[in-house]
Amino acid sequence: MSKIAIIFGLGPRIGQPAATKFHNAGYKVATVARTPRTSSTDDFLHLTADLNDPSTVKAIFDKVESHWGKSPDVVIYNAGALIPTPTNPLSAKMDDFVKSFNVNTFTPYSAASIAYERNHAVTFLLTGNAFNTLVNPRFTTQGVGKSATAHWIQAAAIAEGLRPARFYYCDQRTPEGEPCYTGLKGDAHADLFLKLAEDPEQGEPIVVFRA
Numbered sequence: 001m002s003k004i005a006i007i008f009g010l011g012p013r014i015g016q017p018a019a020t021k022f023h024n025a026g027y028k029v030a031t032v033a034r035t036p037r038t039s040s041t042d043d044f045l046h047l048t049a050d051l052n053d054p055s056t057v058k059a060i061f062d063k064v065e066s067h068w069g070k071s072p073d074v075v076i077y078n079a080g081a082l083i084p085t086p087t088n089p090l091s092a093k094m095d096d097f098v099k100s101f102n103v104n105t106f107t108p109y110s111a112a113s114i115a116y117e118r119n120h121a122v123t124f125l126l127t128g129n130a131f132n133t134l135v136n137p138r139f140t141t142q143g144v145g146k147s148a149t150a151h152w153i154q155a156a157a158i159a160e161g162l163r164p165a166r167f168y169y170c171d172q173r174t175p176e177g178e179p180c181y182t183g184l185k186g187d188a189h190a191d192l193f194l195k196l197a198e199d200p201e202q203g204e205p206i207v208v209f210r211a
Helices: 015-024 054-068 094-118 137-158 186-198
Strands: 004-008 028-033 044-048 074-077 123-127 166-173 206-210
Touching (some): 004 015, 004 094, 015 028, 054 094, 074 094, 166 186, 186 206
Parallel strands (some): 004 074, 166 206
16 A cells, blocks of 8 residues: 655645655655645645644544545644744734744644554654754744754654654755755755655654755
């Protein structure tokens, strides 16, 4: 039976190249985004959800299992939220701060937890960035979420009781090693995601790569 990959966040920069890469590698691919899509095939399934709400995750996994008869082998969390704080890192409205934290931390945590509960050999991959270590007052809300998520991913990666599941936080840098910000490269992410998904061993959970 074909392996299944589910991708949360079907943006054109990373989500779509990752979906294409895994499909070309023989995976059935489910994608999740707020925007509906009308096309589905035997190998592709698109689901709509608001990832501001972590409680939507269980229904997504239920639909994938119902459609293909098994749980995903690979979960790629590519969704993200940013409420800019250009002049004051304490200026974000509380509702916005909570929404950002939901998308960046609570919802991926829910996805990883449910994925592992249903498939103890799952690989969980998250599109991260430098904000788990870099402090920039303009991007405080995203930095808080990425920092928290990087922590629980590392905890899951070193927890021997969770093997053979694997967990990774993937951070693209420029060729000079600087944060990418808007210069993210989808093909480079897709190549890395597939490589990590096909490796049965847990490597270093914080993967910093240059592209």
